Amino acid sequence: MLAILVVQNRDRLGNIERRRVRCFAIAPARCMSLNLAVRYADVINSVVLQDDFLPRTSTPLEDIFKSLFCLPCLLCLRCMKDTCIPEDVKLRDPRRLYAPGRLYHIVERKPCKCGRFPPVVRTAVPVDGRFEHIVLSCNATSDHAIIWIEREAERALDLMLQKERTMAIPTSQKMERHETLARDHNEEHRAALRRAVTLEVPHAYYPSVYGTFDEGSREVAEVSSASAPTRARISWDELIERVFEKDESGKMVIRRTTSGGSP
Template identity: 70%
Template structure:
C-alpha cells in the first residue's frame, strides 16, 4: 500500500524533471553559443565560400561537364587540377579528394568530400572511434580519421612538396566537409608535425578550413592548433554539437531519437566543468566561425552574420533542438549562406571606402589580434585545468620543435594537469636559485649573506 502511495509522487517528480529539461532545451538557441564572440571580417572569411565550391567539385564525375554546379560554377580551371582520387583509388581508406593549384588566389588546395552513406569505407573510418584509442602529441583524436589523414599525407606528401617548391609564395590549404572536415583537420596536424616531408615549409603557410566539422580532437589540441585550423558552422548544425561517440550512434540508428534525447539530457544535467576535465572528450577543432541567420521564435531568415572566436568553454557543447539541425549541415546551404555573408561584409567595406593601404594594415592587425586571442585561449585552458594544456614558447609563439618535444614527453607522463604543475615547479626552482644559495655546511641561506674568504 505504501509503495502505491509513492508512485504518484515519483511520477510528479519525473514529469517536473522532464518539463525543466524541455524548457531549458527549447530556450537554448544557436545564437547563444556565439553571442559573446567578435564579428569576422571579409579578409579572414573570404576563402570559405570559395573552398566550399572546391569541395562540391569533388562530388562531380566530370568537371568539364558538371551536373550540380552552384550559381556561377565551381570557379575551377580544370587545367590546374593536379590530381583527383576516387574511392577506387583510396581503397576505402579515405574519402575522395582533389588537389587544385589556385593561381588566382596563390593557394594549393587539397579538398575532401563528406560522408557517403553508400560507401562501406566511410563507415569503417567513422566507426573506428573507441575512446582513448587515438593519441596524438599529448591529446586524443578520432582514431579512424587520424588513420585516414595519415594515409592521405603519405600518399600525397611528395606531390605537395613539389608544388610548394615550385610556388614558394603560395599557401597550402586543406579543406573538407563533414567526414572530410575531420580528415582535413587531422591532416593539417600531421603536416605541421612533418614539415620536413614538405620541404621544411613554414607553419604559417599551412591552414585548414573544416566545413561543418566533426568533433575529432580533445580540447587541448582544439585550442593548440587554432592558429592553423578554422572550423565553419552554420547556425544549428548538429554534427559540431554531437558529443555522442559516432560509433554508438550509427550502431543504434533504429533508436537514434532516443539516443539523441539521452545525450541532450546528459548535456543539460552534467556540469560543463566536468566535461572540460575529461581528456578523451572530443571537440570541433581550431578557431570557430559561426554563421547566424535565424533568431529564436521568429520566422524566416535574416541577413547572415559571422562571429568568430577561439573559445575554451562554451564550444558548441549543447545540441540545439531545431528542425534545421540537419539541413544546416548540407554543404550547399553552407556555401550559399557563406557567400551571402561575405557579400554583406564586402558591401559594408565598399561603403566605408577603405583605401588599399589601410586595408593591408587591417590585415596585419587581424593577424595580430588572432595571435593574441590564440595565446589568451591557451592561457585560459591552463587556468581551467584542461588536461595537457600549456602556453606557447616565449621565444616564438609557435615553436614546432619545442611543441613536439614537450608533447612527446607529455604522452609518457600521466595525463592530467601535469604540464601546468611542471611549469610552476620549474619557475619555483629558478626563483629559489636566484634568492638562495648554499653555505659551506650545505644549508640554504639568502644569497649574499655567505661571507667571502680573503
C-alpha cells in the same frame, strides 16, 4: 588531422613556415582532444552553420550509426545529459572530443523569431564552451547539408564585400584592418591557451610533441607554471639534496648560497 601532421613534419616538407599552413574544414565532427583543438586554432579553420548537430555532439559517429534510436531522439537524450554536467567537468574530461581549430559560426536565425536573416559570421575557439550544448531545433540536421553551408557562406561573404564597397575603404586602411584582424586572432588564440591552463585542461601544460603551447609562447608557459604549482612536486630525497649537502667529515649541513640566493 593531416594538417597537424604537416605542422609536426615541416622539416620534411621544405621547412615551410607554420603561418603558411592552413586547413579548412566544413561542418567537421568532433575528432580531437581539447588541447589539440586549441593548440592548432591558428592553423585549422572550421565552418559551422547555425544549429548543425555534428560539431556539437560528442557522441562518436560509430555510436550514432549503431544506435537503435532515431537521430532526433538521440540528440535529445544527449542534450539532456550534457545539460546536467558542469562545463568545467566536461572540459577536464580527457575522453571528450571537440571540433578542431578556430570555428567560424554562420548565424542566420535568431531565437524566438521565424525566417532567415542576413548571415553573420562569428568566431570562437573550442575552449570558449559555445558549442558544448546541442541546439534542439528543426534545422539541427538540415544545417549539416553542404548545399546550405555553401549558400549561406557565399551570402555572408557577399555581404562583407558589399559593405566594403559601400564604405569605399582606402587601400592603406584596408591593409591596416587586415593587420588588426590578424592581431585579434592571435590575441584570441593566446587567451584560449590561458583559459585552457586556468581550467586545468588535461595535458595543457605538460611538454609533448603535440603540446598545447605555441613555439616561443613563454608567456603562456609562465602562466601555466604559476597556475599549477602542485604539479611540480618533488620527492623528499630530492628536497633534502637541494637543501643540505655533506661537508668534509660527512655530516649534513645546509647548502651554502650565493648573494643572489641561488645554490
